[in-house]
Amino acid sequence: MTEAKILMDYMEEHTNEFLEVLKGAVLLETPTEGDKEDLKKYRDYFAKIFSDIGFKCSVIPSNDSRYGDHLLMELGNGDEQVLFVGHYDTVYEKGAFGELWRHEGTKVWGPGVLDMKGGDVQVYLVAKALKEMNLLPKNKKIVFFLNSDEEAGSYSSHMHYKELAKKSKAAFVMESTRGDYVGGLKIGRYGRGNYTFVAEGKPAHSGQEPENAESGLKELAQQAVYLEGLTDLDKGVTVACTCLKSGNAGWPTVPCDGELTIDARFSSVEMAEEYDKLFKNLRPFNPKVKITTKGGIEKPPFDENDPKHRALYEMAKKVGNEFGMDMRGIITRGGSDGNFTASVGCPTLDGLGMSGDFVHQPGKEYINTDHIAIRSAFVARMVLEVLRD
Numbered sequence: 001m002t003e004a005k006i007l008m009d010y011m012e013e014h015t016n017e018f019l020e021v022l023k024g025a026v027l028l029e030t031p032t033e034g035d036k037e038d039l040k041k042y043r044d045y046f047a048k049i050f051s052d053i054g055f056k057c058s059v060i061p062s063n064d065s066r067y068g069d070h071l072l073m074e075l076g077n078g079d080e081q082v083l084f085v086g087h088y089d090t091v092y093e094k095g096a097f098g099e100l101w102r103h104e105g106t107k108v109w110g111p112g113v114l115d116m117k118g119g120d121v122q123v124y125l126v127a128k129a130l131k132e133m134n135l136l137p138k139n140k141k142i143v144f145f146l147n148s149d150e151e152a153g154s155y156s157s158h159m160h161y162k163e164l165a166k167k168s169k170a171a172f173v174m175e176s177t178r179g180d181y182v183g184g185l186k187i188g189r190y191g192r193g194n195y196t197f198v199a200e201g202k203p204a205h206s207g208q209e210p211e212n213a214e215s216g217l218k219e220l221a222q223q224a225v226y227l228e229g230l231t232d233l234d235k236g237v238t239v240a241c242t243c244l245k246s247g248n249a250g251w252p253t254v255p256c257d258g259e260l261t262i263d264a265r266f267s268s269v270e271m272a273e274e275y276d277k278l279f280k281n282l283r284p285f286n287p288k289v290k291i292t293t294k295g296g297i298e299k300p301p302f303d304e305n306d307p308k309h310r311a312l313y314e315m316a317k318k319v320g321n322e323f324g325m326d327m328r329g330i331i332t333r334g335g336s337d338g339n340f341t342a343s344v345g346c347p348t349l350d351g352l353g354m355s356g357d358f359v360h361q362p363g364k365e366y367i368n369t370d371h372i373a374i375r376s377a378f379v380a381r382m383v384l385e386v387l388r389d
């Protein structure tokens, strides 16, 4: 019997266990800035099930009081390791999703089933299978870092991912794939920059002498149109204005100052650097208005064209074939913690979690239960392929 078949049989036999563990996880709601006790309960739940199968679990304190602590879980010994990337926070405030668990036919709905408690529970099943069947190579490790603040940008956790990724042969990001296709993956993600431009000109009475104003408002309005015009979908750049503040409604004053914030996305590191420079040296339309730039690149691009990530994708296609799956990777403009693991040169593959749809949509987010076994068996084979390499 092939390893793929052995793993597939195991996963099919354990699909109900997967659903039970996932149900337990989903019933414990975990909004990003949720109640600390709730978040702790969730971590305890995960630490318990992972220690039961032999993981060493440690709590990594968050350096930001808004978020919960993180969980580092390790199985095995040695210098070579595969890193699993997961988060336990969800975008839903408590109660916002409605019914917490609904299972009908081959679909399960619940807050975070797809993004990404389903993917997190896959790691549990994958590790359990490899352990119980004695397949994990000697002196190799599986490391799973579960953070608490991904939906808010991973400000208190991205450094841990970077450090762990530097030591790992590959990073497997257990975020969901997109849609119902069984062989879906994510093989690249745009980087994200967040910039605020602060204008400083000269105010003037808006009735008596508007011609003498150096208007911050007008300057930023012109910049907003110019900056959004930099969007080039073919090139792989988008710029969207997200906030513009200037002046006081009803006051007879042309405002001298104001702030404009943009969200910019880039497909490659080169592009990110090029536009970062442009934003940091933004030239005013009115030379008498001074513009200073705050912010910068928050998430570096996870570039699909990097040969390290490509090689992992090629491996995934080969392994997918063993299961009769035609693996297809997509590139998305939304970021994940895969952006951080990729940024330190760790071969990264994303979208290894569950299939399904409607992430971040209350009442609608679901996974396909008929893909649990095959997608978990596939991930287990990928772990072996990387660690035996």
Ligand SMILES: [Zn+2]
Pocket: 087, 115, 116, 150, 175
């Ligand atoms: Zn997610």
